[in-house]
Amino acid sequence: MSISCSCRFPEKGLKNFAEVLAHLNGLGLFHMEMGLERMRGALEKLGLTRFPCPSVQIVGTNGKGSTATFLHSLALAHGFRAGLYTSPHFLSPTERIRMMRRSLPESAWPNLANRALEAEPGLTYFELLTVMAALAFSDADPDLLVFEAGLGGRFDATSALPLDMTCFVPIGLDHMRVLGPDVASIAADKADAMHEGMFGAVSAPQEDDAWRALELRAGELELPLFETTGTRKGHRLPPDLAELVSLADTAPLGLYGPYQRVNAKAALAAWLLICRREGWKTDEKRIRKGLAEAFIPGRLHYVDARGGYPPFLLDGAHNVHGMKALRSALLPGGICEKGLAPSAVIFSCLEDKEPDELVPVLASTLEEIAPGVPVYIPAIADNPRAAQPETLARIAGSESRPLSSLREAVELARDSTRHGPVLVCGSLYLLAEFFTLFPHALYARGIVPGAQT
Missing domain, CATH: 3.90.190.20 (Mur ligase, C-terminal domain)
Structure with missing residues (x-):
């Protein structure tokens, strides 16, 4: 599907937040064009081939936003500057791009949108927001960036970003008309979010068909893949990290629901692996603080x-x-x-x-x-x-x-x-x-x- 003429980038650029909103609305919230060529072209032209800090992509079916929020909160509880990109929004797209729990101000949107569209005028709704988030975060002196994937993994706009790790939440049946008719095909699409240059991946518990797809892709890339419960032989976390991950089984959480412990464990495992790679110090007190302060609207x-x-x-x-x-x-x-x-x-x-x-x-x-x-x-x-x-x-x-x-x-x-x-x-x-x-x-x-x- 092609973007209609009325949605093309204005020659004189977008002058204010209202014009950015009008451009986004013209693109269509649900409009998709498969492929990562536009994203990769825009990122290269903008010099976004590497982030100044570790970056994590959250992929899966249910719990992406919650898991991303837990990871972001853990970073903040340790005193780090962290950016968070989630979707969809409820009242304003500014909710999608947050730094230190604060939404990207409306005044910043025209400049970011113009820079992105000058690099690639044909960006779709989600692609444009993803590039804008990457630009905003890169300008904000971050210590950690967390990106929630939109739909799938293989052609999701976030998969074009220069990411260091993928964190998988439970994969199930959703968007079957786009991703495939069963869990195996859906998981294969999401597994393709993993790519060369990453240092590892972590996953919440998965159905066997989903796990096989993740394991196959990680094996092709020779990428370490860890599972949070320790039930997948050969994919267990190091014992000291596994002990810390178990804190999420009993610690008070900022989000309600038994399943949030699955999400919290995935986020915590990702956090601990990043800390080990970066040489960052972590401790039980700050972990508990991060888990307790996490909040995202609309989830119980x-x-x-x-x-x-x-x-x-x-x-x-x-x-x-x-x-x-x-x-x-x-x-x-x-x-x-x-x-x-x-x-x-x-x-x-x-x-x-x-x-x-x-x-x-x-x-x-x-x-x-x-x-x-x-x-x-x-x-x-x-x-x-x-x-x-x-x-x-x-x-x-x-x-x-x-x-x-x-x-x-x-x-x-x-x-x-x-x-x-x-x-x-x-x-x-x-x-x-x-x-x-x-x-x-x-x-x-x-x-x-x-x-x-």
């Missing part, structure tokens, strides 16, 4: 009651793997010893996220922890990939109700006579709408009553 994100509205529990849970993780968090022994039953549920998802499999996981979870709870299914606004509420309601069953908007769903959920938070889940794009309605909630870190530390 609890928002306290305010302004007559009930508390909310927000979670992307945008595919089957993610919905099963949400299930484990809500059931007894997850976030709370006795479980966490919502007072109402607001759910919607994208049509390409296998709703026939996704919705039943949510339905069975609710039947177990909150039978009869009302489920409101609004349309996700302005999204061509959104599933139709009526279609989702037919799958969800009699307790569900299709609605035209999230605002309507929130008002109906507000009137629930049950106790507990309103659960909002199924899509990060649904959460983006929620944060548009309640912008104060984006970085509001509430504490779940009765939560287990």
Whole structure:
């Protein structure tokens, strides 16, 4: 697919943040052009063939943003300057490029966008943001850079960057129309994020098919590949590092959910391998601090009651793997010893996220922890990939109700006579709408009553 004429880089450049946004919107959030030629050409012209510090790419299906956030937080807890690149955003693309937990200011965007587009006018939405992040970080005297991959690995824009390590989170079924029909083919695509010049890779536990793909690619490159649990023979971490990684099994985390311990261990393993390579000192106290202070919106994100509205529990849970993780968090022994039953549920998802499999996981979870709870299914606004509420309601069953908007769903959920938070889940794009309605909630870190530390 080609970019339309209206999206071409203006001859006189982009003058302000609004013009940068207009250019990005013209490119199209979901527009993709496979291949890394544009990225590599832009990086070479801009002199971004090597970063001034170690750089790590986070690749996988679920937990990329959380793992990237844990790694970034670990660096900050040790007193280092660290940059973090994540996606998608909720309210503004400035959220994607962060240095020391601060978003890249709007005033910096025109210059960065112009430099990137002068090097390669045909950059796609995600490619442009990736190059801008690389430029911004390189100018900021960083000690560590963390890049979350977007989709896949083989042709993901972040894979063109001069990275030192890849950290793999659990790989499952997602984006099958682009990456392949099964875990093996999806993992093979993501495994290609590893490339010559890296010093190593680390992985969370994987299904056998996914692990074989990672192991094969690492073997081709003669690249050390470590697995965080020590169950893969020949890929165990050094004993002293494995002992420190085990801190993530019990240490308080800044993010809720049993599965966050998997993400925290992957991030911690990557951190320790970098420390060993760079000769940086680390200790248990600062590790615990980094794990406890990590936060990213929309991942089992609890928002306290305010302004007559009930508390909310927000979670992307945008595919089957993610919905099963949400299930484990809500059931007894997850976030709370006795479980966490919502007072109402607001759910919607994208049509390409296998709703026939996704919705039943949510339905069975609710039947177990909150039978009869009302489920409101609004349309996700302005999204061509959104599933139709009526279609989702037919799958969800009699307790569900299709609605035209999230605002309507929130008002109906507000009137629930049950106790507990309103659960909002199924899509990060649904959460983006929620944060548009309640912008104060984006970085509001509430504490779940009765939560287990």
